[in-house]
Amino acid sequence: MSAETQFSISQLRELEAESIHIIREVVAQLEKPALMFSGGKDSLVMLHLAMKAFAPARLPFPVVHVDTGHNFDEIIAFRDQFVEKHGLRLIVGSVQEAIDRGLVKEEPNGSRNRIQTPVLLETVEQNGFNAMLGGARRDEERARAKERVFSFRDDFGQWDPKNQRPEIWNLYNGRVHPGESIRVFPISNWTELDIWQYIKEDGVEIPRIYFAEERETFVRDGMVFEANRFAQPKEGEDVVTRRVRYRTVGDATLTAAVESDADTLEKIIEEVAATRITERGATRGDDRVSDSAMEDRKKQGYF
Template identity: 65%
Template sequence: MTIAAAVHEETDSPYALSHLDALESESVHIFREVAGEFENPVLLFSGGKDSIVMLHLALKAFAPAPLPFGLLHVDTGHNFPEVLDYRDRTVARHKLRLHVASVQDYIDRGVLKERPDGTRNPLQTLPLTEAIRHHRFDAVFGGGRRDEEKARAKERVFSLRDEFSQWDPRRQRPELWNLYNGRHAPGEHVRVFPLSNWTELDVWQYIAREGIELPDIYFAHEREVFQRNGMWLTAGEWGGPREGERVEKRRVRYRTVGDMSCTGAVDSDADTIEKVIAEIAASRLTERGATRADDKLSEAAMEDRKREGYF
């Protein structure tokens, strides 16, 4: 039996849910809860695997009706072309509303400045928070999972943000028996994480079970990369490679996808979903811990950004 087929295996009781069914049920419940409780939700969608699974669950939650909210993407201007192409094809296929907040626009207007290291991921906070304020979104779905990073492990499913979109861990609310408190004052909003209890392995097993299409970048392919700080980065206009950094062609894949300047590839021969699942099952590093330079800026890099309004 293949790993992908194993996720279909029946449980002992005809009434028991498999672990994927239980996770799916929880996420669908969260989407429906938000749709019934909030006036103007939006789903963060970048074309990365977690946001793809999140959108799949949202479409399933409201089928056959259309999705009752739009999508929001904070475009750094340094995104992988394969991922942007996937984003646009998905939006067109499902006839969805897409709002794009552009980091490049803020740089062109002089509101933000390029960082010396070239990465724009930390620059996403202002475009994100201003888009939320401009469109008056009162609930924002994000694809964060607790297994990714220690700051994200602190988040509740419903995470209250103040009028400046800032996160205060001391204002976390209890969520006993899957009861979610979405009450918020005018100007505040709630970040909602339907995949909180999923792991990277769960996500890939669900992708296999549901037959969800992904950008090819997630599977092993030949790519020109160079090494910086122990990571294989893709060359581009963002500032790489520097003098002395040698570009070479390697067989790699991406476990997570963000800004090209801070998202590293991993050496891999996993060119099918089954091989990816086997590779992840044997890994002892989370995808962010292994391949995201923006999380290595300091011990509390993610938490600092979340306090400022980052997702």
């Protein structure tokens, strides 16, 4: 072979290799990991990477979904089909069940995003998980940009942004004492555009809710919401048929759609490449409460 021969890999394959390395480090260092899985695009890419990391063996940890009871019907159906198809072990923490027994109290605005945290912490404790893999990316929101790949949580599940472990030369410290845990973010360095390009290039399965189609919608606070069983128009909010798609999926009471004609992966990639506002900033009402809304929730134990 010529000395001048050079080898290179694409940016996506470099990101993939980094993420797979991180996932394998979690399994190597920590006794009882699990992967947070909502059926959304980021968690699907995460799960795809995890299955690649250990193929042809089965996934060596369960997937966990904190179900608010306000999820889009399409997402829950897709989640269940995906889990059955790939023979995954799914653990569900139910916010509705937690409300029924008094662990959490539903908020006046009807959103359940903020009361997910106690349910997540209880699910982690009951199953003895000491590492939770999540699909957060640093480009989504300023609080997530502060966080390390291996994010230490104390025995109350809380995050201290001023007390984070150094990560030098991609060396990750997974040491924890009993009761403590690590949140791990293997796709921290990916962008929304990277996610969509990877979905297209690697054939990652995703639900149809991400593609543009005609939906009955109304506008509230400058955002477009689908009129469904979780989000109903108020007086003066007219229902209009619009062609929309979702950039992110969460609590259906506060997650908005965007007007779009992107009904193929190629069109979504073009659309995302041209946008200048993150998907959370454009469509997540729960992050508009204050400038520090996400950081405050993360300090309490949220992902």
